[in-house]
Amino acid sequence: MIISIASGKGGTGKTTVSTNLAFALGKGVELLDCDVEEPNAHLFLKPEITRSEKVETPIPLVDISKCTFCKKCQEICRFNALAVVGDQVMVFPELCHSCGGCMLVCPEGAISEIGRELGTINFGHRDQIGFINGVMRVGEAMSPPLIKQVRAASDPERFTIIDAPPGTSCPVIAAMLDTDFVLLVTEPTPFGLHDLKLAAEAVKVLGIPAGLVINRADLGNEAVFRYAEVENIPILMTIPFDRRIAEVYSRGKLIVEEMPEWRERFVELFSKIETIVNRSKAQLCANSSL
Structure with a gap:
């Protein structure tokens, strides 16, 4: 199964959810940091990087x-x-x-192809958790080609978690396309709601099952909750505005390590995602047999 963790805007806690979910599940999981312009999942997961590869894309050479x-x-x-x-x-x-x-x-x-460097892909692991991230070359304008290469480098035998870039443009689509589930992370603020709507519409166009995590859920207002209810987007987990969580994050630590009671909550989050994905696949099978 492949799930993409996305958000309409930056700073909602997407990487927090990605890294903690990966660590809570442990063995058999692979985390792909596809936010290639500003990858930061490694700061929290702290993987051992075992190799790096330069990535190129073909461009025309005219004779x-x-x-x-x-x-x-x-x-x-x-x-x-x-x-x-x-x-x-x-x-x-x-x-x-x-x-x-x-x-x-x-x-x-008269036209052949030569390579143009896009950036670097790093491979590593933490214990039995696989890790891959992409780092875009400074000055490079397009990130989707590198994101596609990061995804192509993943192990198909593992459960894959994709930490997608923020926003709703081409890089996010490259990270969400052909995944089994999109987990949207937002916050209960006007900006959070505005960008969540854009992200939810993009997911709807792609036809991928989705769910919602609301971070800092006890701040702001109830508008995000009402929107999720109207649009029938299941709220799979809420994370409160907690000083202890903020302190853990500021030290580059994982919530599930420093606050063990959260491990079960992230495992439960995965269980809910798995149920929705299985239900969606069963529905597709039923529809195709009609």
Whole structure:
């Protein structure tokens, strides 16, 4: 099973939930930190990093000696990564989405591919918990290609927890796509509710079962709770605004380690997720047999 832990905005406690859930479940779990622009799950899980790999994505390389400047490569590119100007072909690597279309349509075979560095993938573990994160190269504009590579590096035999980037744009979609469940983390504030609505709509479009964790649940107002009820989004866990939890977090520790009574609550959270996923799969099977 693959679950993605996401939030409409940053600072809601997404990484807190991801790392504590992974540690509470322990053996057989793999945590992927897909917030490649600012990965921080390692600060709390404290894995031993055993290897690192540079990650590249293919971009076009044009052989001017073969090019007839027909502009077919420019016409097929929807991201304006190539421009034919006179007797030159300009390539903008930061705009390229590595689809390979320009190479396929070139009648002269003048386009090949070279690699452009995206960043680094780190592999490690803490005890029997697997850990992978991506660190985007400084100056890199697009994170989805690196997020996809982080996900591709995961072990399909393990239960996978994805710590997704904040927001609702392309990086989040790359982290949520083709997962079994999306756990949304929010806070009961106007900003939290506003961005939760955006995230919930994105999940609805993707057709993935979802549930909600409300962090700092005793602050703010009841609007988030009412929204979850109206939209039929199950609230699977609430985390209070507790000074002890804040102190544990500020020291880079895990709640389930420092406050053992929370371990059972995170195990119970997983049990609720598992029930919803199994119910959803059974419903899909029933519908497909009709």
